[in-house]
Amino acid sequence: MVLMMASKILYLAVIIMFGSQVASAAPPSDENPPPRPKEGRVTTKYCEFFNGSQTSTCDTSKNSTCVPDVIREECPPVEADKSNHCFVLWQVDNVTNTAYPKVKGCFVDTVSCTDRASNCRLHYSKLPLLHCCCEGNMCNQNAVFPGIEAGIPSQTEVPPARVPASAVPSADDDTKAVIAYTLTPLFLLFAILVGCYLLYRKRKGSSFAELANGEASLSRPPSAGAGMENEAVGLVGQVTLCEVRARGRFGAVWRAKLGQRDVAVKVFPLQDKQSWLAEQEIFRLARMDHPDILHYIGVDKKGDNLQAEYWLVTAYHEKGSLCDYLKGHTLTWVEAWRIAACVARGLAHLHEEGGGKPAVAHRDFKSKNVLLKADLSACIADFGLALIFVAGRGCGDAHGQVGTRRYMAPEVLDGAINFTKDAFLRIDMYACALVLWEIASRCTDAASDTPGQYRLPLEEEVGSHPSLEEMQEAVVQRKLRPHIPPHWRNHPGLLVLCDTMEECWDHDAEARLSASCVLERVCAQQPASIAPALTPDTTPLLIHELAEHQPC
Known part of the structure; x- marks a missing residue:
């Protein structure tokens, strides 16, 4: 066995030394070799083994009668569609025109030696090598060199195609292959994403007029139809997006054109469809067409499947949100009162129930969600988190800790909410107190000097972007509230406003004022100077109901 293993190693060394064209013990295959005969084929179990390295006691040049030692190799078992053969690999000397066996042994092939056009094949490398095969036990023992012509194909035989040897791949080749296989899918994915993005931008930039003919037109509740009788037909084709004015939690707000009018279009992405449904549900409630609630025009859907966008069309107010306005403007007491009155009246209307309208809690009330009209009256917007309270029905699957952290009441930050209507309405009143503080902080009538730079509530205490833990520590544990400078109380109107906000942000939720009390x-x-000029948009609508309540 050791000698046999040594022969295999030696044979491989010969193949490497004399060229890569002899890649195995088997000769090159014919172009179209005949199939192996299934019946009557010769079985080969033993072959003579020779590799030129073993020593022999018989030297035929000195003693012609001695018999050389013969090593018999047992051929290994093979699969059903293959068989063993014996072979002799002759090395030819071109100078002396002689040949001697280099290697003998067994080899496996799928084609019978006798079925080939020739049982010898000539290999050219550094020196000619002639590979001959035979079938039958020990058939290669007394093999005679057939001559180099035996390996040359006849004129009628089609020579086999010469396949160039493949170079052994180097480490650099492997690295290049890995990089190619890795980067190619990434480039393809990148190209697909770029194409999808460009397609998305192309569709997004179009107007409502590009909607399919089968899309439903803008829908409006009965309460939102005032002044829109002439717009009921062809409303979809008249809406065109112009510019992005704001971006929020649930999408972007666009200034758009509806005929000659400016309107606002809030675009919800596909993943925020639920917020779009929730907000239009609030607008569709009875008696929601109120001067201190953002005027609702309609809704629509643009695109399908992953390209779908959900649009909410409302009135457009050029001055933007109260928060943005206060950053660049101060207020007189008359202006401050007008905004505060509208805020209180809007919340009171939202919280009340009657006339077919249920009570509604905003749950994200803040100065960003208060919009200013041209005359500095205000209206409440963004009802994506609002809750509707219907008698005999619970709060559903409402989550308690929602909204903007800076405006969260202590019980919300602490996760100790009582899931009742009154509890959610009191949460709104805490946020209302912070909005009133923002209004008062920009009032020029409070002091002789111009108010300082605008700051958000508790910005000095917790910074511009507080974490939930920082707000919990400041509001719940340390019970911090926005600072009220003493000189604010020198103004009679601001004095009442300061007392009101302190009662609304009380740590005890049950001690807070209701929206109707704040409105009263x-x-x-109300400043006497604006009494003759009161318009329907600023006249409190709930004064007639205040007689039913106890004095606030």
């Missing part, structure tokens, strides 16, 4: 207090401070 603010309306009592």
Whole structure:
């Protein structure tokens, strides 16, 4: 066995030394070799083994009668569609024109030696090598060199195609292959993403007029139809997006054109469809067409499947949100009162129930969600987190800790909410107190000097972007509230506003004022200078109902 293993190693060394064309013990295959005969084929189990390295006691040049030692190799078992053969690999000397056996042994092939056009094949490398095969036990023992012509194909035989040897791949080749296989899918994925993005941008930039003919037109509740009788037909084709004015939690707000009018279009992405449904549900409630609630025009869907966008069309107010306006403007007491009165009246209307309208809690009330009209009256917007309270029905699957952290009441930050209507309405009143503080902080009538730079509530205490933990520590544990400078109380109207906000941000939720009480207090401070000029948009609508309540 050791000698046999040594022969295999030696044979491989010969193949490497004399060229890569002899890649195995088997000769090159014919172009179209005949199939192996299934019946009557010769079985080969033993072959003579020779590799030129073993020593022999018989030297035929000195003693012609001695018999050389013969090593018999047992051929290994093979698969059903293959068989063993014996072979002799002759090395030819071109100078002396002689040949001697280099290697003998067994080899496996799928084609019978006798079925080939020739049982010898000539290999050219550094020296000619002639590979001859035979079938039958020990058939290669007394093999005679057939001559080099035996390996040359006849004129009628089609020579086999010469296949160039493949170079052994180097480490650099492997690295290049890995890089190619890795980067090619990435480039393809990148190209697909770029194509999808460009397609998305192309569709997004179009107007409502590009909707399919089968899309439903803008839908409006009965309460939102005032002044829109002439717009009921062809409304979809008249809406065109112009520019992005704001971006929020649930999408972007665009200034758009509806005929000659400016309107606002809030675009919800596909993943925020639920917020779009929730907000239009609030607008569709009875008695929601109120001067201190953002005027609702309609909704629509653009695109299908992953390209779908959900649009909410409302009135457009050029001055933007109260927060943005206060950053660049100060207020007189008359302007501050007008905004405070509208805020209180809007919340009071939202919280009340009656006339077919249920009570509604905003749950994300803040100065960003208060919009200013041209005359500095205000209206409440963004009802994506609002809750509707219907008698005999619970809060559903409402989550307690929602909204903007800076405006969260202590019980919301602490996760100790009582899931009742009154509890959610009191959460709104805490946020209302912070908005009133923002209004008062920009009022020029509070002091002789111009108010300082605008700051968000508790910005000095917790910074511009507080974490939930920072707000919990400041509001719940340390019970911090926005600072009220003493000189604010020198103004009679601001004095009432300061007392009101302190009662609304009380740590005890049950001690907070209701929206109707805040409205009563603010309306009592109405400046006499604007009384003759009161418009329907600023006249409190709930004054007639205040007689039913206890004095606030």
